[in-house]
Each structure stands twice: as structure tokens, then as C-alpha cells.
Amino acid sequence: MSTHPRQFAGVTRLATRMKGLKPSAVREILKVAESPEVISFAGGLPAPELFPVEAFAEAFAQTFAKEGAAALQYGVTEGFGPLREWIAARLARQGIKATASEILITSGAQQGLDLVGKVLLDPADRVVVEEPTYLAAAQVFHGYQAELVGVPGDDQGMRVDELPAVLGPAAPALLYVVPEFQNPSGTSLDPQRRQRLVDWAATHQVPVLEDDPYGELRFEGVSRTPLAALTDEGVIRLGTFSKILAPGVRLGWVHARAELIKRLTVAKQFSDLHTSTLNQRAVSRLLETFDLEGHLAKLRRVYRERRDQMLQGLEAGMPAGTRWTRPEGGLFLWLELPPGVDDEAVFRAAVSRGVAPVPGSPFFHRVEHRFLRLNFSNQSRERIADGIQRLGEVVTEAASTASGR
Numbered sequence: 001m002s003t004h005p006r007q008f009a010g011v012t013r014l015a016t017r018m019k020g021l022k023p024s025a026v027r028e029i030l031k032v033a034e035s036p037e038v039i040s041f042a043g044g045l046p047a048p049e050l051f052p053v054e055a056f057a058e059a060f061a062q063t064f065a066k067e068g069a070a071a072l073q074y075g076v077t078e079g080f081g082p083l084r085e086w087i088a089a090r091l092a093r094q095g096i097k098a099t100a101s102e103i104l105i106t107s108g109a110q111q112g113l114d115l116v117g118k119v120l121l122d123p124a125d126r127v128v129v130e131e132p133t134y135l136a137a138a139q140v141f142h143g144y145q146a147e148l149v150g151v152p153g154d155d156q157g158m159r160v161d162e163l164p165a166v167l168g169p170a171a172p173a174l175l176y177v178v179p180e181f182q183n184p185s186g187t188s189l190d191p192q193r194r195q196r197l198v199d200w201a202a203t204h205q206v207p208v209l210e211d212d213p214y215g216e217l218r219f220e221g222v223s224r225t226p227l228a229a230l231t232d233e234g235v236i237r238l239g240t241f242s243k244i245l246a247p248g249v250r251l252g253w254v255h256a257r258a259e260l261i262k263r264l265t266v267a268k269q270f271s272d273l274h275t276s277t278l279n280q281r282a283v284s285r286l287l288e289t290f291d292l293e294g295h296l297a298k299l300r301r302v303y304r305e306r307r308d309q310m311l312q313g314l315e316a317g318m319p320a321g322t323r324w325t326r327p328e329g330g331l332f333l334w335l336e337l338p339p340g341v342d343d344e345a346v347f348r349a350a351v352s353r354g355v356a357p358v359p360g361s362p363f364f365h366r367v368e369h370r371f372l373r374l375n376f377s378n379q380s381r382e383r384i385a386d387g388i389q390r391l392g393e394v395v396t397e398a399a400s401t402a403s404g405r
């Protein structure tokens with residue numbers, strides 16, 4: 001009998017592109033944080049009590065009553081026409097020139113990331129990302145065997161001035177950025193840096209992938225111009241209904257030049273043919289009558305209160321040497337631990353006290369263990385107060401142990 005490991009159903013022999021790909025560290029952490037006794041600041045979940053459930057129920061009922069068969073039929077890959085029109089009009093309000101033919105409906109912005117990776121990246125291509133960056137984007141680029149190049153960020157977002165030093169003379173294949181209320185750091189890209197980034201990309205002919213799931217959730221400060229509004233060329237923009245309506249409908253979009261949309265459409269065809277016809281039609285119907293502005297105002301108000309509660313708790317409970325960002329919108333803030341305190345050790349100690357942050361290290365390309373990501377959208381103010389107090393105790397103990405070493 002052969003002593004070789006059995007090669008059956010691909011269990012021992014995987015495609016090269018799968019080598020070294022691990023399940024998302026954050027998704028694994030979320031499993032720990034799922035228990036109801038744990039106050040979780042770990043996920044990136046919107047507040048479920050604010051989902052417009054009744055408006056969805058009504059929109060789905062109307063869709064079944066008026067266009068049931070069409071909503072259950074296969075649809076075109078590009079997406080449902082009226083929904084593409086609605087998105088183009090919404091982008092125009094943000095100063096972005098867009099027509100429906102420049103919109104591809106995707107199954108969440110996440111699929112947009114995957115399609116852009118599939119269409120633009122060859123193995124060993126270089127992709128510029130922020131340090132830290134959105135983990136599931138980094139995983140997509142790794143999946144296409146790209147080489148990630150990290151550019152450091154600060155309180156004003158990516159350090160665009162560092163690009164030449166980090167990259168050297170050869171242009172990368174793609175630059176990925178989350179300019180508004182970034183995941184994980186909560187920071188927004190400074191207006192001057194935006195212009196500089198777009199100019200740099202034009203000079204070096206590097207496509208910029210602008211991922212903006214959180215821009216509509218600004219609760220203070222002045223709106224910043226999206227990268228796609230600063231240039232007619234060179235920016236591929238991802239959007240999503242996940243954070244403004246509900247993530248479970250899995251509806252997002254890519255906005256790009258029509259030539260690229262055609263390529264992305266081919267890639268989507270062999271990925272999933274099209275995004276759910278039923279969900280597209282129901283959301284399109286919902287948007288005809290739903291008070292989206294009123295709903296966004298409510299989201300902004302509640303998330304702002306929760307952010308303020310978290311900031312207040314951090315102020316009261318964190319030891320000297322701890323710093324954190326003060327995001328003007330979005331779902332996350334980013335905390336820098338005192339010197340010598342390790343993110344994973346804090347995570348373990350915190351979970352045993354019934355509170356779960358996310359260690360910051362998985363969001364970095366380099367080795368970096370000084371940060372935690374804290375989500376403030378998914379817990380009530382009472383639970384935020386309680387959870388941050390517990391976290392403050394954990395960090396204080398860890399800091400005193402570290403300084404006593």
C-alpha cells in the first residue's frame with residue numbers, strides 16, 4: 001500500500017494561490033466574542049435595532065405582488081437598471097460624474113474588491129495599501145498572489161508623501177485606500193493628501209481603488225471630497241448598502257470607466273452570474289419611497305452618541321501612555337496601547353473579563369503589536385460604558401506589569 005498522503009478531493013493538493021492563505025484572524029476572534037456574556041467591540045457590525053426592517057418587509061411584499069416572477073428570474077450581470085440609475089444619481093450628489101453604464105452591482109463591496117483583484121492583478125504585482133489596512137482587502141490581494149507594499153498612516157490617513165520612498169522608481173499595479181473613517185483606524189484622508197494622491201496616481205498611471213463604505217456616516221466635521229470627484233480618470237470606487245441599510249442584503253457596487261466595468265462584468269459572470277435579482281429589485285423599490293436622509297440622520301445621531309460614550313470611558317479609564325483616534329464618523333476607533341503592552345495579551349485578558357476588542361496586529365503588513373480596534377456601533381451606551389471600564393482595568397494592569405519589568 002502507498003505510504004504517500006492520500007490525494008483525494010484536493011485535500012492535500014491545493015492551488016498555489018491558496019498556499020499561506022489563512023482564515024481571517026478577525027473572523028476567528030469574532031467567534032470568541034460571539035457569546036452573549038461578552039461585550040463585543042470586535043466586529044464591524046451596524047446596530048441591528050436600526051435596520052429598517054418594516055420598510056424592507058414592505059418593499060419585498062410589493063416586489064412579490066407587482067413583479068414576483070421577474071424578481072425570481074435570472075438577471076443581467078451588470079445589475080438591475082433602476083438601481084444602477086439610483087446609484088449614479090447618488091454619486092452625482094457627491095460630485096462624482098457617473099452614468100448607469102459605469103456602475104456594476106456587486107454582492108457587497110467585498111465582491112468588488114475580489115473582481116478588481118481578479119481583473120487587474122497578476123502574481124507578483126505590487127499593491128500599495130495603508131498600514132494598517134482593511135484585512136479582507138489584503139486577503140483578496142494575497143489571494144491573487146500580489147505583493148503588498150504598506151505605506152504608513154497617521155491621524156490624517158495615508159502618508160502620501162512617503163509613496164516615492166516606499167515604492168522606489170517602479171510603479172505598482174494598484175493602490176488601495178479607504179479615505180473616509182478607515183477600517184480599522186477611523187481616520188480620514190486629509191484633503192491636501194487626497195489631491196496629492198490623485199496627482200501622483202495620474203503621473204505614474206496607477207489605478208486607485210477607493211473603498212468607501214462609511215462616507216455617508218459622517219456625524220461631525222466637514223465632508224471631504226471623494227477621490228473619484230477629484231479626477232475623471234484613474235479612480236475605481238467601491239460603495240455598499242451594508243452600512244446605510246443592512247449588510248444581509250449583500251448589495252454593493254463598483255463605479256469605474258465603462259471599459260473597465262465591461263471587464264469586471266465578464267469576471268463577475270463566471271463568479272456568480274449576477275447579484276440576487278430579488279434583493280436588487282426590492283432595495284430599488286425601497287429607495288423609491290424610503291426616507292433615506294431621515295434614516296441616515298438617525299444612524300449618525302446614535303453612532304455619535306455611542307462614539308462619545310466610548311471616548312468618555314477611555315478618557316476616564318485608560319492609563320497614561322494610551323492614545324486613541326477621535327473619528328468624525330464611521331464605526332471604529334483605534335487605540336494605541338502604552339509602551340510594552342501587547343495587543344494579543346490584552347485581548348486574552350479582556351475576553352476573560354467579558355469584553356472583546358480586536359488586536360490590531362492582523363491589520364498590519366509589518367509586525368506591530370501596539371494597537372486595538374474598537375467598534376462602537378453595535379453596543380448600547382450602557383454596555384459601552386461597562387465594557388470600556390473593564391478594558392481600562394485590563395490595560396492598566398498590563399501597563400503596570402510592563403513598566404515594572
Ligand SMILES: Cc1ncc(COP(=O)(O)O)c(C=O)c1O
Pocket residue numbers: 044107108109110111134178183211213239240241242247251252
Ligand atoms: C473597508 C471595507 N471595505 C469593504 C467592506 C465590505 O463590505 P460589504 O458588506 O459591502 O461587502 C467592509 C466591511 O466591513 C469594509 O470595512
